Amino acid sequence: MKHPLPAQPRHIAVLRLSALGDVCNLVPTVRALQRQWPDARITWIIGKAEHSLLAGLSGVEFVVYDKASGLAGMRRLWRELGDTRFDVLLHMQQALRASVLSLGLKADVRVGYDKARAKDAQHWFTHRQLAPHPRAHVLESFLDFARLLGVEDLSLTWDLPVPEAAFEEAAALTGAAAYLLMSPCANPRLRNFRNWSAEGYAAVIEHAWAQYGLKTVLTGGGSTQEREMGARIAALSRPEAVIDAIGATSLKGLLALIGRARVVIAPDSGPVHMANAMGTPVVGLFATTNPDRAAPYLWRDFVVNRYPDAVRTYMHRELDGITWGQRVRHPDAMSLIRIDDVVQQLDALLMRSDDDRKEEERPDEA
Incomplete structure (x- = not known):
């Protein structure tokens, strides 16, 4: 017998700890729940970094779980929520x-993914599963x-x-000038080959400067890999064309930088989805992950997509012969992205944003 779903939930739990891009993609679902049931409480159990990105989200009570705290942190969270019962846990x-x-x-009822999408036997921990959505x-x-x-x-x-403090943080780095934001590195995880080349990024920086007079702001975390990538890109670029802000911002400060940027360019990583959430045009660079599954949602038409080529070149398969969302685990896959691919999409986005601005400035016809 299926566990019944609440017709009018009073308290909804959302369990999603990570990652930065994923929690940005989840916010529209929270907003939809709020529109349907404006009086319902929503408690989101979330990771530490992800909370620092979304802190202050209206109508949401956050409970933070630091993944580094392990089982001891889980026990603390269980005690914190020991007297709380949810109508539904998502x-x-x-x-x-x-x-x-x-x-x-x-x-009362726990909802999880259908078997095709569930990983790590998640369906064993839930009462109800989503309808299939291949x-x-x-x-x-x-x-x-x-x-x-x-x-x-x-x-x-x-x-x-x-x-406002985040916008002040951003302005201190960029001044009032228009700029392109580039986040060159994805999260440095094992066999996570999502990064393009310093030479490619530098060529795009030169194009943005020479053709549009746009400086490029480099952003990212403070890891050694990211700082070294930023230094290589800066060394290959004109000093007047680039601002190296890698490791120099908070996550809210990065949101503000993204919100004020003309365009964002980044591989499959948190910043492309942060840009999507902020309404900022974004060129996503995809070769090792499938953009049909993970591209910045509102800007899918402007993705540089070399994923099919990577599947053929490095897996020796066609798209219909691999599982949905399967990654290409090869360090050379991102080299399939050409400079011209990125420049073409950047030009298209800048032209579109210029047209949109002219349309907004045009006086209403009588």
């Missing part, structure tokens, strides 16, 4: 750690949780909170 993290964490939460984008997979609960309005809204 288990949106496909990881065994999150499933173990969910065991200490009290909920070949779904990550953002659409999150919206499937709202669909299952009967939410009607699934329009996309973010409204991410960015405090």
Whole structure:
């Protein structure tokens, strides 16, 4: 017998700990739940860095789990929520750690992914599963949780909170001039070959400066890999064309920088989805991950997509012969992206944004 879903939930738990891009893609689902049930409490159990990005999100109570705290941190969280019972728990993290964490939460019904999308046997930890949705984008997979609960309005809204101090932090780095934002590195994880070349990035910086007079702001975390990449790009670029801000901003400061940028260029990583959430045009660079599943959702038409070529070149397969979302684990895959590919999409986005601005400035016809 299926566990019944609440017709009018009073308290909804969202369990999604990571990552930065994924939590940005999840926000429209939270907004849809809020529109359907404006009086419902929503408690989001979230990772530490992800919370620093979304802190202040209206109508959401955050409970932070620091993944580095392990089982001891789980026990603290269970004690914190020991007297809380949820009408429904939306288990949106496909990881065994999150499933173990969910065991200490009290909920009338637990909703997770269907078997085709579930990983780490997540369906063993849930009462109800989503309807199948083959070949779904990550953002659409999150919206499937709202669909299952009967939410009607699934329009996309973010409204991410960015405090004035973050805009001041951004302005201190860039001044008032228009700029392109470039986040060259994805998260430095094992066999996570998502980064393009310093030479390629430098060529795009030169194009943006020579053709549009746009400086490029380099952003990223403070890891050795990211700082070294930033230094290589800066060394290959005109000093007047680049601002190296890698490791120099908070996550809210990065949101503000992204919000003020003309265009963002980055591989499959948090910043492309942060730009999508902020309404900033973005060129995503994809070869090792499938953009049909993970591209910045509103800017999919402007992705540089060499994923099919990478699958053929390094896996010796066709797209219909691999599993949905399978990654190409080869260090040379991103070299399939050509400078002209990126320049073409950048030009298209800048032309579009100029046309949009002219349209906004045009006086209303009588």
